[in-house]
Amino acid sequence: MAVVSVGARGGASSPAITRRRWRPWVRAGAGVAILAAIAATVGAEPFIRGLGSVSAPSAAAALVLAAVATVAAAWRWRILSARLGLALGWRDAIAAYYRSQFLNTVLPGGVVGDVHRAVVHGRSVDQVAQAARAVAAERAAGQTVQLVLAAAVLVAIGFVVDAAVAVPALVAALILVAGGAVSLVSRRVRGVARREALILGRAFGSPGLALRIVAASVVVVTAHVATFLVACAAVGVDAAPERLLGAAVVAVLASAIPLSVGGWGPREGAAAGAFAAAGLGAALGITVATAYGVLAMIALAPGAAVVAASALRRRGGSDGGGMP
Numbered sequence: 001m002a003v004v005s006v007g008a009r010g011g012a013s014s015p016a017i018t019r020r021r022w023r024p025w026v027r028a029g030a031g032v033a034i035l036a037a038i039a040a041t042v043g044a045e046p047f048i049r050g051l052g053s054v055s056a057p058s059a060a061a062a063l064v065l066a067a068v069a070t071v072a073a074a075w076r077w078r079i080l081s082a083r084l085g086l087a088l089g090w091r092d093a094i095a096a097y098y099r100s101q102f103l104n105t106v107l108p109g110g111v112v113g114d115v116h117r118a119v120v121h122g123r124s125v126d127q128v129a130q131a132a133r134a135v136a137a138e139r140a141a142g143q144t145v146q147l148v149l150a151a152a153v154l155v156a157i158g159f160v161v162d163a164a165v166a167v168p169a170l171v172a173a174l175i176l177v178a179g180g181a182v183s184l185v186s187r188r189v190r191g192v193a194r195r196e197a198l199i200l201g202r203a204f205g206s207p208g209l210a211l212r213i214v215a216a217s218v219v220v221v222t223a224h225v226a227t228f229l230v231a232c233a234a235v236g237v238d239a240a241p242e243r244l245l246g247a248a249v250v251a252v253l254a255s256a257i258p259l260s261v262g263g264w265g266p267r268e269g270a271a272a273g274a275f276a277a278a279g280l281g282a283a284l285g286i287t288v289a290t291a292y293g294v295l296a297m298i299a300l301a302p303g304a305a306v307v308a309a310s311a312l313r314r315r316g317g318s319d320g321g322g323m324p
Contacts, residue, residue: 046283046286047286047290049235049287049290050235050286050291051290053234053235053291054234054291054295054298055234058230058231058233058234058291058295059295059298059299061227061230062227062230062295062298063299065223065224065227066299066300068219068223069220069223069224070094070098070101071094072220073097073138073142074096074097075093076138076212076216076217077093077135078090078093079212079216080137080138080141080213081121081131083206084133084134085127085130086127086134087125088121092121095306096117096121096306097117098300098303098306099113099116099307099310100113100114100303101113101300102300102303102304102306102307103307105296105297105300105303114135114139117135118131118132118135118136121134141217142217142220143256145213145214145218145221146217146220146221146252146253146256147253149217149218149221150221150249150252153245153246154250157242157246159243159246159249159250159277159278160277224252225245225249225252227292227295227296227299228292229244229245229248230295231288231291232248232288234295237284237288239278239280243279243280244278246274247275247278247280247285250273250274251270251271251274251285251288251289252267254266254269254270254271255267255296264293267289267292268285268286268289270289271289271292272285272286272289273285275288
């Protein structure tokens, strides 16, 4: 995530600002297109079955697992914020993280909640740029650990990912790398990149701190994978544990691809490919991914409550610009 800036100069219709405004909608459109393509291929039945599989016990389990993941992610954010000299209490961190996850899910682009979290925290401590660095570092650390952990698990259990899943992921990675390489051609961008690398390098400088960040990230990923396994149980999937684990790891990893609406789209496509690779059938993967998506949305209900409470405080004039 890029460093957030406020009070940008120039007209609101400048090309750079216009691109930033359209980017979330392009990402969301890609997710919708993926879902439409899947539905056109397999029909609506797997999606309907997934929706109908959600039960009160599975929703309760998802709420608990989401709470565990949110607390661990908030801990990771507090660690990096402290390293960058920013005060962030437990209550504020957990509430803001719930809110950011909810906003990431319901708004296009998948990162609006993180941007909002950075800006609100930055304004509360009068250091928006530094707060944006903390959020960017926290999200990057989490995604890096998730990628490494997913690769380790898949190799350990001998789970072979289908080409239909691996190729799009590789293409997306190459596009990101190419975009970064093009950006670095600019001398100004290179200078900014070196400066940011030095600042963030200090944030990750301690081995003990790195271990805590990794530990928090492992808890987050484990909770998300466990939620996917809850969805498997809700649907009634009967398969070997290693097959379910491999499929769950792939689907949860695909949820982080920023070409979706709250994870919808790439997740269902990846789950279809992973379940097919496990010999369970693509339609069953879509059903489980749909149930997981619904459970994930239910689990973020506390985030909606935080958004509502913040709106009420602003309406009452008592928000004061602080967190959450």
